[in-house]
Amino acid sequence: MQQREEKQLEASVESLISRVAHVKNSLHSFIYKLENEYERLTWPSVLDNFALLSGQLNTINKLLRNEKTPSLRNQVIIPLLLSPDRDEDLAKLTEQRVPVFSHEIVPDHLRTKPDPEVEEQEKQLSTEAARIGPEVAQKQIQTLNKLCSNLLEKLNNPRDDRDAESAAIRQNKPSFNPADTNAxxxxVAFGKGLSKCRPPGPVAPGHPGQGAMISGGPTLQQVTIGGGSGQQAGMGGPVAPQQQGQPGKMPSSIKTNIKSASGSMHPYNR
Incomplete structure (x- = not known):
């Protein structure tokens, strides 16, 4: 009886080791693709890798739940020899991952319970779950189910319906301000709201009858005629009245200024 249980245990462990090796190879291949072939990796290919890993893990779970598989919970592993020295056989079996079977490594590799930090988090979650009453928990479950149902309904709607809803929303939303358009x-049409003041411009002194000069044009108030004497003829200033009986005769003051100009001929002197 004992020999038969030992044979069953040995066969189940060998089968588990084989299944775990398949999972390890699949993980190694998937990680290699993610690190080296990510540029040409497509989403369907990623889903296929996840499906492969999920199927292999389900196979392991079925193997553990099989009636012919002995309960591994009843099996206890006790380290018989701990040494700080390197063990080549152990390194070969673990693919150089565990070269030494020492007091520091044994608690991690032979652990049958979660880490203390994980246990503390589980206790906190259990305490919070126990503090919430069944009625509050039921309301939260119903709210979550309602949100999930609405989300699934939106995702399952045809794309045409979503486009139609978006177009209707865009049409109902005004894209301009009528008051600004009317103003x-x-x-533009009637000059409503525009300022009526005239732009400022220089006005020639001594000419009450003259209007304001055009802004931006030449003023022509003073023009330098002679460079040597420094005299200036006021073209925009008052002009002496013509002598009677001599129509069209140039005033003597302008003639004097023109004659004093050095090296230049004025059209009036021709």
Whole structure:
């Protein structure tokens, strides 16, 4: 009886080792693709790798739940020899991952319970779950189910329906301000709201009858005629009245200024 149980245990362990090796190879291949072939890796290929890993893990779970597989919970592993020295056989079996079977490594590799940090987090979650009453928990479950149902309904709707809803929303939303449009049309067509003040410009002194000069044009108030004497003829200033009986005769003051100009001929002197 004992020999038969030992044979069953040995066969189940060998089968588990084989299944775990398949999972390890699949993980190694998937990680290699993610690190080296990510540029040409497609989403369907990623889903296929996840499906392969999920199927292999389900196979291991079925093997553990099989009636012919002895309960591994009843099996206890006790380290018979701990040494700080390197063990080549152990390194070969573990693919150089565990070269030494020492007091530091044994608690991690032979652990049958989660880490203390994980246990503390589980205790906190259990305490919070126990503090929430069944009625509050039921309401939260119903709210979550409602949100999930609405989300699934939106995802399952045809794309045409979503496009139609988006177009209707865009049509109902105004894209302009009517008041601004009316103000702009009134300003362009009728000058409504525009300022009526005239732009400022220089005015020649001593000419009450002259209007304001055009802004931006030449003023022509003073023009330098002679470079040597430094005299200036006021073209925009008052002009002496012509002598009677001599129509079209140039005033003597302008003639004097023109004669004093050095090296230049004025059209009036011709």
């Amino acid at each position: 702009l049309v009134g300003a």
